Amino acid sequence: MELLERLLFGSESLWGGGVAHSVMILALVIALGIMLGKVKIAGVSLGVTGILFVGIAFSYFGMNIDEHLMHFLKEFGLILFVYSIGLQVGPGFFSSFRKGGITLNKLAVLVVALGVVTTVALYYVTGLPMTTMVGVMSGAVTNTPGLGAAQQAFSDLHAGADAPDIATGYALAYPLGVIGAILTLLALRYLLRIDVRQEEEAAGLGTDVLKDLTTRRISVEICNPAVEGKSISGIRRLALRDFVVSRICRPGEAPELADAATTLRCGDRILLVAAPKDAERLFGNSLKRLNHPNLIPIFIGIALGVVLGSISFWIPGVPQPVKLGLAGGPLIVAILIGRYGPYYRLITYTTMSANLMLREVGISLFLAGVGLGAGEDFVPTLVAGGYVWIAYGAVITIVPLLLAGLFGRFYYKLNYYTLIGVLSGASTNPPALAYSTEQTTSDAPSVGYATVYPLSMFLRVLAAQLLILIFG
Incomplete structure (x- = not known):
């Protein structure tokens, strides 16, 4: 019992000035708080705020x-x-x-x-x-x-x-x-x-203002030779994605309206409208998963x-x-x-x-x-x-x-x-x-x-x- 009391309430001779004791108390508060935060009552839990309540209990005693x-x-x-x-x-x-x-x-x-x-x-x-x-x-x-x-x-x-x-x-x-x-x-x-x-x-x-947040208007320059000579409707069938090309601007020419039959060539610039998940999957926007976090911008920023x-x-x-x-x-x-x-x-x-x-x-x-x-x-x-x-x-x-x-x-x-x-x-x-x-x-x-x-x-x-x- 005496050992438990010394562990929880601290002892300068045991903990070498109190830092080790402080770290132990801190670790216990966080661990027990996270456990408490996972308990659900009527489908509602405290989440990470459980740490606050465990810390209050530790301090009170x-x-x-x-x-x-x-x-x-x-x-x-x-x-x-x-x-x-x-x-x-x-x-x-x-x-x-x-x-x-x-x-x-x-x-x-x-x-x-x-x-x-x-x-x-x-x-x-x-x-x-x-x-x-x-x-x-x-x-x-x-x-x-x-x-x-x-x-x-x-x-x-x-x-x-x-x-x-x-x-x-x-x-x-x-x-x-x-x-x-x-x-x-x-x-x-x-x-x-x-x-x-x-x-x-x-x-x-998307019948309210949300429709403006669920579509993207982006300007795209055609650089992929595989697209050369294909119609917009053909690309849509191949991509299995929903998008609309409303304008097309060919090199040296004025912008003009585009439709499903319009063919695309390398160098063309098109105005494309699509949901983010369809524009990104068609033209590519994948994030490179890094094995190591970039600490330089973190600590410079701090x-x-x-x-x-x-x-x-x-x-x-x-x-x-x-x-x-x-x-x-x-x-x-x-x-x-x-x-x-x-x-x-x-x-x-x-x-x-x-x-x-x-x-x-x-x-x-x-x-x-x-x-x-x-x-x-x-x-x-x-x-x-x-x-x-x-x-x-x-x-x-x-x-x-x-x-x-x-x-x-x-x-x-x-x-x-x-x-x-x-x-x-x-x-x-x-x-x-x-x-x-x-x-x-x-x-x-x-x-x-x-x-x-x-x-x-x-x-x-x-x-x-x-x-x-x-x-x-």
């Missing part, structure tokens, strides 16, 4: 780690997490603002804005500190980078001090943030009197992101200078490198498995550090009335989604499955996306989610920081 080590691992984990997200969404970030994407992103901005307005309203009504309300807001929309950004902003504002109530508010609001979002999407189905069969057919045909995040700038009406911090700086640099790196011969591609590994390690370290730092105050806060924060979180979850859902349906005439995908993405809520995709065989929820997720993530991080800097 006195099993903690070295304070300086915890601070470093938490911040470094946050950097890895947001940077890997930036690399993933970077290539498609700016293309999401095309015609159809603009409409969907407008709706996502509305969701974020309504969430911020609701948070500020509750701040004035309840009299709670803004640190608490930002934590509740981040938990209500399951946005962990927002939690990290808020903590970083508070630390910068108060000379390195921490605000445990940010993490406590996040932890209390998170579970109902997941469940509340799914229940709201379900409620919209009945409030809007959705005809499931009709919406399914419409989603498959260094540049930290520099960018440390630069102060003023926003009119904000009493304190604003910094992008360790969440915003690396996120922006990663988006820019992911989008423009290839133009400067910088290999930014990493395999999906490598990106997910980087992201999961980062978020695990961050959540473990947050949980271990918030555990001492969690139960006392809950007993002293913190349970009311759960209700506040539910309001922040449900009201914006409900209002934006009704607006998106009646004003933008969005298909229901596109709509719930956009609302899930605007909430940066993967469980809500999982629920949405289970409701239909179409890709509409996934396309809607992916279109608005990058901008929504950026706005969530920025909003959390601004609320702390203005009110905190």
Whole structure:
């Protein structure tokens, strides 16, 4: 029993100064947290956020780690997490603002804005500190980078001090943030009197703004001798792909209309319209699977992101200078490198498995550090009335989604499955996306989610920081 106590609570003679003990506690928190996150209740699980709750439990019972080590691992984990997200969404970030994407992103901005307005309203009504309300807001929309950004902003504002109530508010609001979002999407189905069969057919045909996101217009120059002399209809039969060639420009001639009987020759330039999966399979866009991740752009990008995040700038009406911090700086640099790196011969591609590994390690370290730092105050806060924060979180979850859902349906005439995908993405809520995709065989929820997720993530991080800097 004495040995177990020394293992869990630490012993300087046994652990050589406490680093080994800290690493062991950290590893246990992450492993047990991931196990807890896999447990499903009514089909809903905590996911990686289970690490946060295990960390709170360990800390509450006195099993903690070295304070300086915890601070470093938490911040470094946050950097890895947001940077890997930036690399993933970077290539498609700016293309999401095309015609159809603009409409969907407008709706996502509305969701974020309504969430911020609701948070500020509750701040004035309840009299709670803004640190608490930002934590509740981040938990209500399951946005962990927002939690990290808020903590970083508070630390910068108060000379390195921490605000445990940010993490406590996040932890209390998170579970109902997941469940509340799914229940709201379900409620919209009945409030809007959705005809499931009709919406399914419409989603498959792309009858709303989604059609602008599911087709591509590309200019192609014919270079393959095998195409020489073949008609467009013949190529379509051989390729077994759906595409349309609307214009053709032969060398030295003016552009002209093309039809199924038009023959193609090397040197011709054609305007081709097709779904991404058909254009790519016909003309080639396969990714080269690399055996080793490219670490140079990762660590150069992190260094540049930290520099960018440390630069102060003023926003009119904000009493304190604003910094992008360790969440915003690396996120922006990663988006820019992911989008423009290839133009400067910088290999930014990493395999999906490598990106997910980087992201999961980062978020695990961050959540473990947050949980271990918030555990001492969690139960006392809950007993002293913190349970009311759960209700506040539910309001922040449900009201914006409900209002934006009704607006998106009646004003933008969005298909229901596109709509719930956009609302899930605007909430940066993967469980809500999982629920949405289970409701239909179409890709509409996934396309809607992916279109608005990058901008929504950026706005969530920025909003959390601004609320702390203005009110905190």
